[in-house]
Amino acid sequence: MAGVLAADPGLADFGRDPLWITIVKAVLLFLFLGLGVVFGVWFERKLIARMQHRRGPSRAGRFGILQSVADAIKMGLKEDLFPNTVDKGLYLLAPVIMVVPAFLAFSITPFAGMVSLFGVRTPLQLVDLPVAVLFMLAMGAVSVYGVVLAGWSSRSPYALLGGLRSAAQVVSYEIAMGLSFVSVFLLAGTLSTAEIVAAQEQTWFAVLLLPSFVIYVVCMFGEAGRIPFDLPEGEGELVGGFQTEYSSSLKFALIMMGEYLHTFTASATAVTLFLGGWRAPFGLPDEGWWGLLWFFAKFALVFCFVVWVRASLPRVRYDQLMALGWKVLIPASLATIMIVAAVRNLVVNDGDRVLGIGIGAAVVIGVLAVWLRFDTVGQRREEAARARVAAEFDELSRSAGGFPVPPLDLPHYHGGPASREAAARRRTP
Structure with a gap:
């Protein structure tokens, strides 16, 4: 890509690593995600406690740091119960389907640029593809099968309702999320995550594409099933939703891990596509391992924002959730795509001014028509x-x-x- 620094990896830099380097990077990624879930549970509990003037976990280890480890050991050693009416094969398979795609979706995340790992110069990213972002969306869609199968195989009305809610929710918010990415593709000219980060060398896409960034942030909560959009498991009305029949055993631990991994993936995607990835702000150094520091700093801030929203906002009604997805987010995403396409035609490609003005007028008329058609007020x-x-x-x-x-x-x-x-x-x- 033109204008990319020599330290910036591209698609040509992948697939050349020795096999043992690929295995090392895969193991490091697995350890990061596994330990990140344990630390993330503790960090979320402590941060919410701080916001609510409580202490949070404080008994197991210093500052309660071992509380999540104790919970993981307890769930792993508890007796594994099976309700009489469940479909055992799908009942066991559902938590696995929730976890595995989350690991795979994280494999396309660039943590830094070119680094020296055990004397081998390699990009600090497991794999990159010409359609990497589409791969991430596909893994997010596959993981929903785990939620749906968990609800259906439990043969419980509350679990079944939770699974049906999740299917409808993901269909609506996956569309809006995918449309919010189209503006990024138009500006970056690629679907490769490494090259999208390289395209944000001057200005982050969160600044250039603020409406798309806001739409993605809203869709992020709906996709990850976090409050205020955790309707598939709404405890107040579904007694736990799709996971009602899963006791506090290893299966429940896998479900919790899958939810946290989807939150991590959504946060990493926000950093990669909109917040410059591993690039440092204000021209600060980001070559080599410095990029890893900046990526984790941005990742932690996005995760803190997710926790802050959970501690602040109540759960919405299901009809409000679906109306927001279909009546607001999807039309707004389509309007944003048209505006970005018109601006790119005028500024970047020096296109026909009349055509650009016509597209802009069509966008305005279309937005007004959609607003009048779906006037919720x-x-x-x-x-x-x-x-x-x-x-x-x-x-x-x-x-x-x-x-x-x-x-x-x-x-x-x-x-x-x-x-x-x-x-x-x-x-x-």
Whole structure:
């Protein structure tokens, strides 16, 4: 890619490592994710406790650092129970399907540029592909099968509802998330994660593509199933959702690990595609192993933001979740793509000005049309008006000695005096 520093890896730098270097990088990535889940659970509990003026884990080890280790040992040694009605094969396979794609999705994440690892010059990234971002999206979609199968194989109504919710949620938010990436592809001119990071040498895409970044952040919570979008497991209404029939055993530990790994993957994707990856801000050094420091600093900040949202926001209703995905995020993503395409045609490629202006006008008209079509404010006003009409009929029926049942022409009732008198005469015994 033009303008890329010699230290920046490209697609040509992958596939040339000795086999033992590839194995070493895979083992290091596995250790990072495994230990990261243990540390992440402890860190989230301590950070939320700090926000709520509590102490959090404080008994096992100094500052409670060994609490997650103790929990992992306990879940690994507990008796493994199977409800009588479950499909045992799928019941055991579901947690594995949730974990394995999360590990694979992290394999395309660039942690730094070219480094010297045991005397071998190699990119600090396990693998890169011409369609690396699409591979990450595919792994996120495959992991949903684990949630759906966990709910279906449990043969429990609460678990089944949790699995169905997860399927619908991921379909809507995967579309919006994929559309938010299109603007990145248009500016970077590639789907390779290493080359996308290299394209942010001057300015991060979070600045150039702020609407797409905001859309991705919202979709990130829906994709990872984190509060306020953790509807598949909403404890207050589904008793744990898809994981209701999984006791606190090794299967439950795998499910928790899968959820945390998806949160890590979403955070790493935000850093890679929008926050410059391992690149340092303000021209600070980022060559070699310095890039690893900057990547982890950004990764930790994004994860802290995820925890902060969990500690601050309540769970939304399911209809609000789906309306946000289909009526707001997807139309906004499409409008952003059109605007970015028009700007790239005008500025980057020195395109036809008339064509760019036409595309911009079409985008504005399209956004207004979508807004008028899915005007949730107007829908809420209409629902409130119908609720007031129903309340008036109930009160009128009780005062007339009848039952609080509205007439069949309720949608055409406007609440006038003549109509109220007629309704009272109909209900008077």
